[in-house]
Amino acid sequence: MQKYGKTRGVPPPVADPGGTNAQAGFLIEPVALCDLAQRAGLGFADVVALAEIPSTTLNRLWKDPGWAAKSTGATLQLLLDVVPTLAAYLEGRAFALRVEQYMHVFATSGITVRLPRGEGVQISAMSNALGVAAAIITCDTTQLKRRLALGWVRGHDPSIDAVFATGPDNLFGEDRSVLVSASKLRLGGRESASSADIVGIGVLAHKIAKYGELDNSSVERAPADRNDIRSAFIHRSLTIGGVLRDGDPDVVLRYRREVETNPIIARNEAWSLLTYGSGQRLPGDFSLPAATSKLYSGILRDAAVLNDAYLGYLAATALPILWMLQPPSPVFRVRLTEILDRRLSSGVEERQLRNAVSELYRRFKD
16 A cells, blocks of 8 residues: 655655556556557547647647646547547546545645555545545535545445544554544534435444444434434434444344334335445435346345344345345345355354344245
8 A cells, every 4th residue: 555644745646657447546647648649549640630629739738748737628528539548547637636635635634644556446436535534634524425425335335434444454544533533523404404415424423333432322313203214314324333333233133123113214224225235326305216236236245244243134124125125136146045054154143133144044045
């Protein structure tokens, strides 16, 4: 990992001269237009002819690494139409510029950041996670809610986790200052907030519950109002965060009873699973989006590696609801039964959780 801190100042972009997709490297350095065109097999005369750009205009931009900022919108669109490498490059540069701004916030605050590099780094997810951290440090609650809501998708969640967790593989190592600062924030305004704002508030509550030392007395109780889906979302966020941190089976069983007896809790559980698992745009009115093929994405990994209490939550609550929303594929059923069999063989100690996992195992195997 790259390490940047107070003594290093604002870091330069990581060179990625050959990357042409958003996951090839973490940051993309400025590259001259001529080099990008050459990668697509195009020379100066080709671009002039295909894009119908005046040669004097193109000549001014051709060897300049800062060509994008000096291009008009019309010229940039013409170039994008004929040079296939430009779109991914411009996306990467946009992320790089935002990350440089975030790095300035960290450097001036004396906070050391460890940037991942190499294959497997999703630029958009990591850029968004760094934006979350910067918003916490600057107490920009509007930007924080927005970026946490953008992170409400399975593919982004590990990067958001890296902001709040500690350890050698996370963004801030053993430094807990970002988590401590986040714990002191009050995002408020739930009653009139949009669904995106509520998701932002809920994700922050979830991460603090998962990685912090949240006092149980502050955990929001299940809403009595059947129309209060906002409170239901935050209640779920705190509950699942606590389950992942403490592995308390009683919390899982209590939440199952709430889902079974409280329609708003049940509806929110379905809404949360649909929006998080599928990566769809958040419905502004908390309406249920359509189920997609991505709905079961990541469930196998969670069932295999997370604690017994979370496995019990999957077996008793999440997977039965997912089944009602969209039955799983035969391939998924086979793979999940194999995982459940291994988990049961290795031992699920709490009796009611074990019963729930066994029941789900039999249902998926039949």
